[in-house]
Amino acid sequence: MRRRHVGRFALGYAASAFVLLQLAEIIFPAFGIGDNGLRVVVAVATLGFPPALVLAWMYDLTRSGITRTEVGASSPWLRTAAVGSLLVITVLAAAGAGLYLTRQGVFATAVEERGPPQPVTIASFDPAEPIRSIAVLPLQDNSPGDDEAYFAASMHEELIAKLSQLEEIRVVSRTSTMQFADSVPPMPEIARRLGVDVLVEGSVVRTPQRTRVTLQLIHGPSDSHIQTLQWDREEIPDVLAFQTEVAHEVVEAVAARHEEEPFATVASEVDPDAQEAYFRGRYAYDRGTPEGYRTALIFFQEALTEDPDFAPALAGLAGARFLGALEDETISQDELMLAYAEADSALAMDSTSMETREVFALIEGSLPRFMEAPPAPDAFTAVGSVHVVRLPGREDSIVIDMTGFDTAWVAPMTSMGERIEAQVRRQTETVTQNETGRLARDGRRLIGAGRFENAERVLRSAVTVSPENDEAWDLLLRSHVTREDLEGALDVASEWAAAGGMAAPDATDVAELDNAIGAEGDRGYWRWRADRLEAAASAGTPVRAFDLASTYAALGDEDQALEHLERALRDGEPAVMTIRTDPVWDDLRSSPRLREIVREAQRLRLNAPRGGRPPGG
Template sequence: MSVSPTENVIRFGLFELELKSGQLRKNGSRIRIPRQPAQVLALLLERPGEVVTREELRQRLWSPDTFIDFDHALNKSVQKLRDALGDSAESPRFIETIPRVGYRFIAPVKENARRVIEELDEQTGDELPAEPASDKNTLILPTEPRTKTGWLLVAGCMAALLMGAGWLAYTKHEREQQIAPVHSLAVLPLDNLSGDHEQDYFADGMTDELTTMLAKDSTLRIVSRTSAMQYRRATRPLPEIAQALGVDGVVEGSVERSGDKVHMTLQLIQGSSDAHVWAESYDRDANNTVSLLNEAAMAIAKKTNSAVAERPPARYVNPEAHDAYMRGEHLWYSENNSDKAKDYFQRAVELEPDYALGWLGLSQYYGSNLLNGRMNPMEGLVPMEAAAQKAVELDGSLPDPHIALCGSIFFKEHDWARADRECMRAIDLDPRYASAYRMRARLFGAVNRHDEGIAQEKIATELDPSGDQWGLARSYLWARKYDLGIADARLRLESSPHNAKTLENLAALYRCKGMYEEAAQAWEDMFSARGDEVSASSVRRAFAEGGYTAVVRWNLADLKKQSLQHYVSPVLLALAHAQLQQREETLNSLEEAYRSRDPLLLWVQDDPAYDFVHSDERYRSVIKGMGLQPAY
């Protein structure tokens, strides 16, 4: 039995596929599935129980002028489809692989109302005259029913039609009522349908820039890229994802680049009801993706009644510079490779010196490595500030360049007031941007205004619940409110148990509270989360042999070993010496950090490990030299 292609909803098991939109649902809850896997499923459902060959799938789904690795693309689509259905190739319940031939849908397919009606018509055809209808919307009734049964059938049909019309009107009204206004939005990672993993950076870049443009072109609260990216290839129902991200709506879609052409599909889903609000597809030249994304962002803003005043058309960006920037962003966020990312950011500004995002990427590269203690401040502070200043000059309408400039001013000049003005400028540009509040929390933590810093982190957490999940715990750590910090970190780890930064802050919280066994365990878990099982084993062995003091000694030795290969901040060495109560070594390391204007010095007063040197004039000279007032 084949399924009529005119049927819009096909049901099987606990699932149903809506053919027109490609939406897959399980028990009424929508399951996120890319466009091509949905098309594969639709073709298989047309002929349940029959083999659909790979060649048929190729002809139906991939146009002749699309140059991709078809086998890889089809295999990937089928795998994504199986992931969504909870199926497997080894023990299939839905899709059976016919080796070297194709696929067969093996689960029972439920017949819908249309087929039941067609069968009823066939059974009663001898009682109702077959009269042609000149208009498909006109109901033709027999003028002289030949039997009593005929009259009853006619009356029944008319009653059913009237009831059906009323029900359709009612459900349409109810559906419109269910689609509540969208005030907050998450852009989920766009699926790369090019069939080439090397194009993942392009899909990620398009996702990132659409997120940025929506924040710029609408009054919507847009969750951060980092928060949304954790749902790459997720098969959880969209209402669950929306609830976890704390948003009213979700944008999902796919992008496919083939040669010099780009095809992008987007749809907007209302989070709580899983209702389809808007959908559009775009086809553009690959050199014109910036205007494509701007058009899409404005369409979504208008659909949600959140569009801001018309802005000037998007400025032309050199396609090669734009591509280099997207590659850098992908390496930065997805592969955590800052050195290679920096090369691409540098390439972007060389190709187009007035490209604001390229300069922003460079500033963020320097700032991140300075805060990680892996870059000599004498080499990083000046270019960090110069790149941030350039980005602000080129496009002051974006909040991120102002945040980068805030950090560079504070790190390099220690000018708290001027740095905070840049941060406030970012908030003025986008009051819903969580990163600006998180930067302010850093500033308040350094100048001992901890209650204000905690308040800023709480605002950021409310705006972006799945963002930097360790931020509030860190502010509690700086404020020496260890119980609150531990409770918050543990809460975050329930949903993200392998977040290395949360585990790092939890280890510090335990250590400051004197819970050394728990601190060592959190350290071990942190290294495991980073994929560094060698260090995790070293921590475990050191604690077993000599307790937490042995763990600190191992850390000090490891830092010294690393310093032979790359720069290691003296502040990291000072903290290890301080935990071992080594006064001279602690002060020497702090003074060395001061001479290089190491920004990590800005927060040393917040750690109780240094309390034993607070009365030392050498220590106080370092603090005052950084422009800070002694706190203890």
């Protein structure tokens, strides 16, 4: 061995392999070669060592080149045994290393590492099918200089506001659609995530000489084009009237039947400069930052200087002032009271404006959380206020105690309201996190608005603080099912069972849910839920009529759903205010009975206690 220099060769081989591995570790990442590449180098170096040792035994490197080593006095059988032993060691080492690397997945193909590709399901489009749900995506600003984003944003909100007044169509909130402002996935993916039939996308091009608005209606699940609408104007003296005209044509394109009243009253006498300042103020307000609120205050004040009776601008001023006060380290009680007074004045100017009603309702309802001595509620909230409802096909009337309703159950429909709601929730969740009943209520409202991620975050807070909160667990489970996360729903059911609330499912119930979902998907969940609610009601446990109504609506049982919904309306359950935006009601929206209940819920929304006063007052 010593004469053949095998030991010296082995040391040199090991040193060379070490250097090679160090170089590979540095160079491979630059070429996108990961850990598997390094494993291959290790394997080659290891498997190459035994045969290299055999060759070093048999040959020498001399000045004359590579020559066979002189045999000397050793016997032929000893040389043969040595070579054979080295070959056996080589084979065994190669087999062992190969088996190990195979188990590590080094030789697996790229397809095996990624797993099978997920299929993309494209639904078919039937033009005869009625539109039941729609989402308006943020409009692109294609204007020269990209300085008309505020105009595109105001057009986006006007479209949502007007479409939201259709009784037969569910409209996704602006907050939910804004996630697609910067990146737009494929239309079927957006439709799945928002749970809608139709998507509206478009663009705005605006210059001092011309304004062009282009909108496309697309059947989301199939990515099928339905219709293109375009408006091209040289001069627009009244922007508010133009936006209402655009929204009206979109409504006519998606709904054959609709009320004309929302389009008949337009703020056409508002000064053009006031309108422009108002749009800029609302755009700054939507930024949701302290600087944005300060900028919004300037623009809203400018709008009111041009037109002191412009109620939406005054509501915007109140909202910006209120939110700016909440952003300060020390909340100014004077600023909160001034914001409340401005919101009250805006409502007195125009009690039909959704913006003025929402801003006033949200500010008034939030003041007790931030003020030691909030103003007394309006006289309209006095106990004893009633409302009478007549439904199609029924001889009797439904008498509703208005004091049972609270607009806190309803998701805001305008960007001004959404911003106030979000800021108040963000601050009060940390201050009064132990109010799990309120958190459950907020979660129910957010589910009804289709904002499932926000709902699940709120409900998680509720069950973390109070694991026995069965209502929060039930809503959390429903949220996962509604957004088609059935595995997550089963996990929630198991957690709920472990938490052990009075209405919590046991291990048998969870197993039944697992079987039901496995057999029928989300429909299996709704059957499971209906059985549990009916069993609880039969046992004398109080069950909300609205919970039964929404469950039967999801199952497509119109008679049962509307019967329980009418009872919920009669009992004054505030959750009836969420039917306008809750996706479980989509298949029943063409029902005249449901349309009338939706209409009444909208009236209740405007007249409920935290609304401040009845329309016209």
